[in-house]
Amino acid sequence: MxxxxxxxxxxxxxxxxxxxxxxxxxxxxxxxxxxxxxxxxxxxxxxxxxxxxxxxxxxxxxxxxxxxxxxxxxxxxxxxxxxxxxxxxxxxxxxxxxxxxxxxxxxxxxxxxxxxFARRAQTAHAKTQVELAQYQYLLPRLTRMWTHLERQRGGIGMRGPGEKEIETDRRIIRDKIAKLKIDLKKIDQQMATQRQNRGKMVRVALVGYTNVGKSTLMNVLSKSEVFAENKLFATLDTTVRKVVVDNIPFLLADTVGFIRKLPHHLVESFKSTLDEVREADILLHVVDVSHPGFEQQIEVVTKTLNEIDNREKPSILVFNKVDAYEYTPKDEDDLTPKKRENYSLDDLKETWMGKQPDCIFISAKNKVNFVKFKQIIYDEVKKIHSQRFPFNDYLYNSYNQEGELE
Missing domain, CATH: 3.40.50.11060 (GTPase HflX, N-terminal domain)
Structure with a gap:
């Protein structure tokens, strides 16, 4: 790298x-x-x-x-x-x-x-994706300062008469880009095989802006130890865990966070990572409600999701970090219209946000409103699970309260 x-x-x-x-x-x-x-x-x-x-x-x-x-x-x-x-x-x-x-x-x-991204990459997949994006960004910006890449390359006909070192470096980088694309294609094929081996289980993907608490939510739902940190892009590699809510199992994927002005090279390189989003049956769009610009963040994520996959699928809007939400109460004598920073959490719930058909306000860190949150997930997963496994659904519904088959 x-x-x-x-x-x-x-x-x-x-x-x-x-x-x-x-x-x-x-x-x-x-x-x-x-x-x-x-x-x-x-x-x-x-x-x-x-x-x-x-x-x-x-x-x-x-x-x-x-x-x-x-x-x-x-x-x-x-x-x-x-x-x-x-x-x-x-x-x-x-x-x-x-x-x-x-x-x-x-x-x-x-x-x-x-x-x-280069610092955060841990697996071979993430490292290859980042390195490819780095070289694609670097290629048109080569100056003489980059001639440390390699002074000469051996081989007859590899260096034309009067060719400058900068041109040699460009060729070296193009060769690296070509090799990285081949490597990435092999890794993508392996990951595609892994996804196929998961069978027909319902897939749920956590999506959202970077640093909104997706990994924390993943840890609470799956009782796992996914790395979570209050820094941007703490998660690069997609993590998939099996989760069971009541009697229904499903796969939960934690994906890389989005951001404004996300580099085009990164979007291209990380397309395979975002396959988890494309192949998901349900999306949990996590939003940091305590962030002053969360509405703009929602727009960024929605736009990016439409670029990745424009198919209609169930999406639950999860307003996270309600415990960190702060606002400035409006003075009663102030007759000017109420601004966004004057809205309380209850006020927000009365706006378009709280009136979405699948919308929930929670705190993953403190498990606020978590029972209702899990019920919403359960209801959505069960709809798809019942279609794929009608016999299993029949068995689930055939047991009485004492656990005996009726």
Whole structure:
């Protein structure tokens, strides 16, 4: 796997940069920067300062304008900050121009997410997926700084007359990408065989934004020890457990979390991991109701799910972390309309959220409202289970309360 530049130094000070365009509010920009700061912390850095600029569109040469760029350069020199992170994917030319102007390590949101994925990958499958995405991101951004990959390759005809080292590196990376795709295809075939071997059991998949508590919910439902941590992308590999609610068994899968501006290369590389979502019979869409931007997170997940699989299937909206929900009560003398931050949990339940046909407010950590939650899952699983195993369903219903066959 590629050694990412941002993984070489721990707890390094970083500067965060975002551009506010007309279609995005300042509140949204601040939320994006909050998330970028969380990503930086997850990668082992310390967000030190933020810079934003109002532009019709990002500058095609340096992302921000000349004046703002000089302001950033001066700040980084004074405070000896050696790393800067931009909240959008930089084009190859923007990256080159910024490195030349700033003379520090320049990362974008995509590079940062790839770095975190590289740290989190545990299995051969996840490592191969991440490495493929890294090389696909790197290929168009090659500069002379990457010629450490390999100086020369042996073999007659492998290096044309007058060919530059950068072209040799490009060929090396293309070869690596081709090999990784072959490796990934073999692993995907093995995993597809594993899924087929599970038979006709009902499949339930936990989906949602990153860090909403899917792994915690998985642990409580399956009584397992799936790694759960208050950091982004704590789970990369799909974990599948057999769960039994009352008398009905089903398979529960914990999947990788989604995020705004998820790198295209990662979506492509992780398609096989997301097969668990495609093949699921029921989706548990977990939402962190305590997050101020949870409605936008719902939109991101819904959009991503539609790209992965547009087939209609039962979906239960699970509003998690009710124990962490906070709001600011509105002053009785304040006659202005109530804002989102003034809504209590009971207020939310009276909105469209609480009126969904399959919707539940819970706390996976403290098991709040868990009996009702398990009943909802049981009812949905039983509908599908009864269709696939009508004889078993007949037997279940044939036992009387004393456990005797009638």
């Amino acid at each position: 590629i050694e990412s530049p941002s993984s070489q130094k721990e707890l390094e000070k970083v500067v965060l940069v975002a551009v506010k365009t007309p279609e995005v509010s300042m509140q949204q920009v601040n939320e994006y920067l909050d998330e970028l700061a969380f990503l930086a912390e997850t990668a082992g850095a310390i967000p030190f300062e933020r810079f934003t600029q109002n532009l019709t569109m990002p500058d095609p040469k340096t992302f921000v304008g000349r004046g703002k760029l000089q302001e950033i350069i001066d700040f980084m020199k004074v405070h000896e900050v050696k790393t800067i992170i931009f909240d959008d994917e930089l084009s190859p030319s923007q990256l080159r121009n910024l490195e030349r102007e700033l003379k520090v390590l320049v990362l974008d949101r995509t590079n940062l997410i790839l770095d975190i």
